[in-house]
Amino acid sequence: MIPEPVIQPALVSYDRERIIELIRTQSPEEIRQRLRAGDFDQVLEPEGRTLLDELLSAWIQRALGPLSLRDAMLVDPYRGRQVYGLLCAIHVRRRFEIPSTLAxxxxxxxxDLAELPSxxxxxxxxxxxxxxxxQEGLVLAWQAQRYDFAPPGNLLELIPPMPPPYRDELRFEQPTGLRRWIAxxxxxxxxxxxIIPILFGHIPEHPAGWPLALLTLGLMIGIKSGPLGYVGAACFWVVANMPVFRHGSFPISFWPDIPLVIVGLILLGCDRRVRAMWRFVRSQFRRRYDIAGTD
Structure with a gap:
């Protein structure tokens, strides 16, 4: 460990708000990466950079690297005070050495000084x-050594920001409760x-009416679809109920309905719940292939 150089006592102005934001949002791993990338070469002496690298590496070896600097300082206050002082030294704007007669x-x-003595x-x-x-919103600090700054007394209140969600995409959830029974x-x-008319020997002339409507509505309710999903499904239901959509019709007669099919596909693709359902279905097929050893 490199000892801190002893210098004449001094008054310095530094950006304390920037330091507080740094220890809330940055981790030892991120600071060490910036340090080794040369971000602090112009504002920190070589011995200070070496000392900061050693302190951060010690935290990383103790599995404190992914934590915020605030959490690492709470776990290891001894190194935390040194790291805090070095980070403050990086953000010093001006220094004025104080003679012993004034010290x-x-x-x-x-x-930290709110005002100067008379x-x-x-x-x-x-x-x-x-x-x-x-004028610049800085804080005055009175120090006896270059890297010696008063650590914040409210570390417990400096709560790091909430981490981003693990998944940005919506995950499909099986229907439960009343929604499941309705579906x-x-x-x-x-x-x-x-099926019932078929069991009695009657073949429906146009089975895409109420049966398809109920099946589609049950699916949309089951996956908790949004408005776009309902409208997209309605487009397909309308196409299926077109007069030309019957057994024995020629494929060429379906061409006028293609724009409505395209609109339905676009609307279904814009619905997050529908996309989540398709991702779930594909994942189930992939899992089956993995188990069978064919993929």
Whole structure:
């Protein structure tokens, strides 16, 4: 471990809000990657970069790499204080060394200062530093060493942002509860309207009426389809009920209905629930092929 270089006590202005956002949103792995990519070469001395790399690598070896910096600082406060100081040093905007005659009027270092004690307000350079910090929204810090900054006292309140969902795409869910029984009742009714006349020797002239409507409605309710899915399914139901859509019709007679079929396909493809159902069906076929060893 490289020791921190001892320098003359100084007042510095640094971007504390940027540091707080950094420890909330960045992980040790991400900071080390940026460090090794050279992002901090212009703002951190070689010994500081080496020290920061060692501290972050120690966290990564302890399986703290994927966590946020805030969580790693809570788990390992000793290294956390050093990492925090190095990150603050990266975001220092201005430094003013304080002679020992003025340092006696300041509190114990390190600490953030809301205002300067009265003996220091007579120094034009210090007042310029204060004015710049107020103008740019920076914080004044009093330190005895270059990488020594007061860590935030509200680490527990700095909750990291919620991680993105594991899957952006909607997943198909089997129907449950009342929705399941309604879908089953509709499908059974549609099948019954189609089969019962056949059992009694009557072949329906146009079976795509109520039977297909009930089957389609049961499917849409079962997958919890959206409005686009219902409209797309209605397009197919209308095509199936066209006068030309009968047994014995020539295929060429179906050409006027193709635009409506295309519209139905587009609407069904725009419905997230319908797409989720097709992904589920394809995954079931792939799983069956994997089990059989044919894919």
């Amino acid at each position: 006696v009027h300041l509190p114990a270092a390190p600490t 003996p220091l307000t007579d120094q034009p350079e210090l007042m310029a530093l204060v004015a710049q910090a107020e 089953i009742a509709l499908v059974v009714s549609g099948v019954a309207l189609l």
